[in-house]
Amino acid sequence: MARVTLRASGAACPETVWERYASVDQWASWSPQIRAVHCLGRRLRPGMSGTVESVAGIRAAFVVEAVDDDRRTWTWRVRLGRVRIRLHHEVRPRGRGTTTSLTMHGPRFVLFAYAPLARLALHRLVQP
Template sequence: MTLSAEGAAQPDTVWQRYADVDQWASWSPQIKKVHSVGRRLGPGLSGMVEALGGIRAAFVVEAVDRDRRTWTWRVRLGRIQIRLHHGVKPQGRGSTTSLTMYGPGLVLLAYAPLARLALHRLVQP
């Protein structure tokens, strides 16, 4: 499943919001806090995302391409695992961000509305 959003935020701004894990809660309403040793996005970064309702999901970043502004991570909640691939590109005077998700169909359908909201917030100035 692929989702995308366009907004007025510049691509470098959007990328920095991804790259600094301490900013994730500012644009992703389902995330309360990120627990990890590193604070910058990089391959091998792992930790726990604390979500609304006290839900904690383990994650590991698989790949980061700063030049292309793309990154991929795996998130696990119990026996459920999803893989998420993010990208940021210039679009007009702002940017577009995309998210391609791989995992159980019903889980992706349930998560999609929150993901859409987060993507729209991510690209706002």
């Protein structure tokens, strides 16, 4: 198993960035690889499960492990077939904007293949 951490900074305020994470209906607006999120409930919470549908129509199952609204962090596990990755997200104030980070744990080839899409999504997430 490997670990990869990505970061992005932008002018959006931390509250806005956190809301874009916390409301699953907003994921497709900043993450270009996501078409839809299918789950019960529309706000992140521990134990939430469902599927994320890609623009290519591929569905990956997920379970949210932890959410801390006060610290603006959350962790989830995603599974596509036999491939499993764990993703931990953080949102932090940075000057007048925000820095967000994503730490991924999983098979090295999967993390490196996914990193360019994740990096693009993070940069879009922190834009006003």
